[in-house]
Amino acid sequence: MEARLLKRSSASRQGDLSEAELLNLVRSGDASGMRAFYERYVGFLTAVCSRYVPDRAAVKDILQEVFVKAFDRIGSFEYRGEGSVKAWMHRIVVNDSLKFLRANGKMKYVDDLPDVEDEQMDSLPDVPVAVLAEMIKSLPDGYRTVFNLFVFEKKSHREIAELLGIKEDSSASQFFRARAMLAKKIKEYVKKNE
Amino acid sequence: MSSKRDWTEDLPELFEGYTEAAPEGLWEAVEAGSGPAAGRRRIAGWWYAGGALLAAAAVVAAVILIRPAADPSVVNVEVGDLVAQESVGSDTVSPVEEAAQLAPASPDASSSFYPSATPVPSQPETSQQSKIAGDPVGWAPPVTVETTAKPVGQTPGAPKSVSGEPETKEKKETSTDQPKTTVVPLEREPLKPFKPRQRHKIRVQAGVFGSGLMAQNVVQSGQAATHVASMLGSAPAIQTKSISGGPTTFDPSIIGRNKPAITQNNHRQSARLGVGVKVNFLPHWGVESGLTFTTLNSTFETTRGNSTQIAEHELHYLGIPLYLHFNALQWRGVGVYLAAGPMYEFTNETSESFSTRLNGRLISSATDNTLQKDHRWSVNIDAGLQLEFMENNAIYIQPGFSYHFPQQQVPTNLQSYYTERPASFNLTIGYRLLL
Numbered sequence: 001m002e003a004r005l006l007k008r009s010s011a012s013r014q015g016d017l018s019e020a021e022l023l024n025l026v027r028s029g030d031a032s033g034m035r036a037f038y039e040r041y042v043g044f045l046t047a048v049c050s051r052y053v054p055d056r057a058a059v060k061d062i063l064q065e066v067f068v069k070a071f072d073r074i075g076s077f078e079y080r081g082e083g084s085v086k087a088w089m090h091r092i093v094v095n096d097s098l099k100f101l102r103a104n105g106k107m108k109y110v111d112d113l114p115d116v117e118d119e120q121m122d123s124l125p126d127v128p129v130a131v132l133a134e135m136i137k138s139l140p141d142g143y144r145t146v147f148n149l150f151v152f153e154k155k156s157h158r159e160i161a162e163l164l165g166i167k168e169d170s171s172a173s174q175f176f177r178a179r180a181m182l183a184k185k186i187k188e189y190v191k192k193n194e
Numbered sequence: 195m196s197s198k199r200d201w202t203e204d205l206p207e208l209f210e211g212y213t214e215a216a217p218e219g220l221w222e223a224v225e226a227g228s229g230p231a232a233g234r235r236r237i238a239g240w241w242y243a244g245g246a247l248l249a250a251a252a253v254v255a256a257v258i259l260i261r262p263a264a265d266p267s268v269v270n271v272e273v274g275d276l277v278a279q280e281s282v283g284s285d286t287v288s289p290v291e292e293a294a295q296l297a298p299a300s301p302d303a304s305s306s307f308y309p310s311a312t313p314v315p316s317q318p319e320t321s322q323q324s325k326i327a328g329d330p331v332g333w334a335p336p337v338t339v340e341t342t343a344k345p346v347g348q349t350p351g352a353p354k355s356v357s358g359e360p361e362t363k364e365k366k367e368t369s370t371d372q373p374k375t376t377v378v379p380l381e382r383e384p385l386k387p388f389k390p391r392q393r394h395k396i397r398v399q400a401g402v403f404g405s406g407l408m409a410q411n412v413v414q415s416g417q418a419a420t421h422v423a424s425m426l427g428s429a430p431a432i433q434t435k436s437i438s439g440g441p442t443t444f445d446p447s448i449i450g451r452n453k454p455a456i457t458q459n460n461h462r463q464s465a466r467l468g469v470g471v472k473v474n475f476l477p478h479w480g481v482e483s484g485l486t487f488t489t490l491n492s493t494f495e496t497t498r499g500n501s502t503q504i505a506e507h508e509l510h511y512l513g514i515p516l517y518l519h520f521n522a523l524q525w526r527g528v529g530v531y532l533a534a535g536p537m538y539e540f541t542n543e544t545s546e547s548f549s550t551r552l553n554g555r556l557i558s559s560a561t562d563n564t565l566q567k568d569h570r571w572s573v574n575i576d577a578g579l580q581l582e583f584m585e586n587n588a589i590y591i592q593p594g595f596s597y598h599f600p601q602q603q604v605p606t607n608l609q610s611y612y613t614e615r616p617a618s619f620n621l622t623i624g625y626r627l628l629l
Contacts, residue, residue, distance in 0.1 A: 038221055043213030050214055060217035067220075068227040099526075103585030124201040129212045132205070151202045152209065179202055 019085045026074055038067060041086060045093050047133065051148050052097035054137040058104075062096050069096075094153060098163070101145060121183045125190045135185045143178035150175050455498040461611040464489040468592075468624030470515070478521045482533065486513035486622065490610045500553045507546035509566065509610055513539040515574065527582035533592065534576070540569035568608050572598040576622065586629065592622040 017025070022040065025033025045066065049059045070089060077088060136144060145164065149155045150171075155163065157171040164171070470484025487510065494505040517535040524530075544566040549559040576594025583589060596619075598612040611618065 035221070038224060042216040042220065046216050047209070047212050047214040056217055060220050060223065063217065063220055064223040064227060067224040071224075100585075121201050122198075124204045124208070129208055132208070133212065133214070147202075151205050154206075183201075 019082050020079055023074065023077070023079055023085055026071065034071060041089050042067075044086070045089055048090060048093050048152075049097050051133065051136055051152070052094065052145065053100055058100060062093070062100055066092050066096050098145070101141065121186065125186060127186055127189060131189060132186075135182055135189070138185070139178050139181060142174055143181065146171050146174040147178035147182070455496055457494070457496045459495075459609070459614070460491075460493040461609070461614045462491040463611040463618070463620060464491075466513075466620055466622040466624075468515075468590075468622050469626075470517075470624065471627045471629060472519060473629045474519075474521070480519040480521065482517045482519055482626070483515060484624075484626075486515060486537070486539075486624070487511070488513060488539070488620075490612065492610050494609075502551040502554075503548070504551070505546065505548045507544065507566075507610075509541050509568070509608075510543040511539040511568075512542045513537045517574070517576075527588075529580040529582070529588075531578050531580060532576070533574075533578055533594070535574060537572050537574055537596075538569065539572065539598075541566060566608060568601060568610075570598055570601050570612060572596045572612075574620075578622075580626065582628065586627060588626045588628055590622075590624060590626055592624075594620055594622065596620055 017036065022033060022037050026037050042063070045063060046059060049062050049066075050056075053059055053062060066089070070092060077085070079085070136147065139147060146160055149160045149163065150157070157168045157175070160166075160171040161168040466486050466488045468484060468486040470482045472480050472482040474480035490509040490511065492507050492509075496503045515535060515537040517533040520532045522530050522532060542565075545561065545563045546566075547559065547561045550557050574594055574596040576592045578590050578592035578594075580588045580590040595617070598616045598618075600613070600616070601608075
């Protein structure tokens with residue numbers, strides 16, 4: 001089995017490997033397998049990390065740590081079907097991004113925020129994902145973190161409150177303000193590009 | 195009627211396949227920090243951990259095996275017991291005078307650093323009595339006494355006396371039919387030339403006491419007394435003071451010079467405080483250096499009859515460690531690691547004090563803050579728990595085992611936890627900067 005995998009580890013075939021095969025290659029210490037593993041997930045992970053931490057240099061540091069950690073711990077990772085490796089890497093990136101924000105004092109959640117006009121938006125207009133991503137990145141740190149956790153990680157406000165050490169109400173208010181701010185940006189973009 | 199769907203709920207699906215270009219140089223950075231053999235290294239990590247534990251066990255076993263069987267403080271007592279004979283029937287002296295009598299009466303008597311079995315005639319008994327006679331009320335300690343005499347042949351580490359004369363570590367009571375002798379200064383020397391004539395009851399205890407570690411030696415001699423004021427070897431001057439409200443009457447007979455003496459030495463080591471910088475050069479490996487602060491306390495107490503003489507010293511050591519770290523486990527900000535390496539320590543502040551009590555009442559005391567220079571090397575192996583409370587900032591608690599090498603280059607008779615228990619456990623707590 002391992003011999004077969006090693007044979008298949010040529011660069012030309014690595015793109016076709018399943019997650020399980022790629023996982024076995026990395027576990028066997030195959031250098032090209034590790035590179036393939038990196039290539040497969042780095043784009044996705046960069047996008048996830050950038051949503052939490054807009055600073056490019058910080059993203060690089062975080063992702064470096066994430067991959068080193070992943071390669072280091074991949075032996076103990078329990079494979080649970082296709083997509084589980086990606087989900088695992090995603091979880092590591094989110095955790096490390098939160099850790100970075102916490103360590104750098106960027107997770108400040110104050111309740112006495114300025115009022116934001118509640119922008120009503122029935123549906124998401126046709127806006128390029130890259131533009132949406134940039135809009136999310138431009139949110140204030142606290143807003144952005146709560147918004148990401150609530151929308152993309154599907155955490156409840158109670159879970160977010162526990163995770164960030166804030167009140168549940170604070171999480172909810174941060175989210176609503178983030179959503180309003182984002183809706184305003186989207187409307188402005190749509191209006192500008194009409 | 196279904197509830198209205200929020201537009202934010204569409205975002206996860208929209209972002210599902212979204213990717214961004216990786217930061218430049220990321221793979222190179224990952225390669226440098228990880229390498230292609232991560233899987234193999236993980237397995238190798240366990241081998242390293244096992245090897246480190248085996249090495250630790252080997253160090254502990256070696257230290258235990260090469261450790262001298264006899265306790266140095268007990269050796270002192272026995273040597274003193276044999277050599278430091280003094281006159282008997284001189285109960286008409288104060289404790290401080292008694293201490294003074296323990297010092298050699300003539301340069302000849304103290305000319306040899308090594309113990310001499312040759313009895314030296316002591317001062318006439320009448321001279322001691324006349325001292326007391328000169329103070330009809332009672333004995334009062336001198337106001338200022340300086341140690342200036344350094345007998346020929348005495349090493350820099352030779353003992354000193356509060357009375358201004360070099361003194362011995364030990365003294366001995368002999369039967370009344372033995373000739374009067376004076377005392378020669380003693381160091382910890384081989385016992386071979388001197389065979390014990392007394393049976394000593396020796397108890398050695400060690401354990402955790404209060405904030406630190408403690409080594410306790412108790413020596414009980416049927417007729418021997420151990421002088422306690424000789425724990426440090428080279429203090430040039432000692433300031434003494436009389437205690438106000440001291441004894442107005444003095445019954446020399448309570449000194450009990452013919453009574454058994456019990457000497458109890460306690461050596462304590464405080465928890466070590468540390469500040470360090472650790473640099474990881476591999477995912478599991480790092481080096482650390484910094485500064486440690488350790489306090490050693492020693493108490494030397496001799497009780498004979500109603501008289502108790504207590505000498506204490508406190509030594510503050512600064513240490514510079516150089517540790518190799520193996521990061522065994524890491525979970526969030528909590529890490530478990532093994533650390534091993536040498537450490538150089540030197541005293542930066544020392545103090546000593548002496549006191550004499552009669553019937554529990556303090557009658558004299560002396561202090562000396564002269565720096566007792568000492569430096570020594572040790573090898574250490576520790577297991578630590580580290581909490582990274584901020585990025586790159588951690589606090590740690592690190593129990594460990596250390597072996598302090600004897601001081602070779604500068605002779606000293608400094609007795610401390612390091613000399614009495616060179617192989618011992620310790621506890622370090624501190625702050626660490628992670629780079």
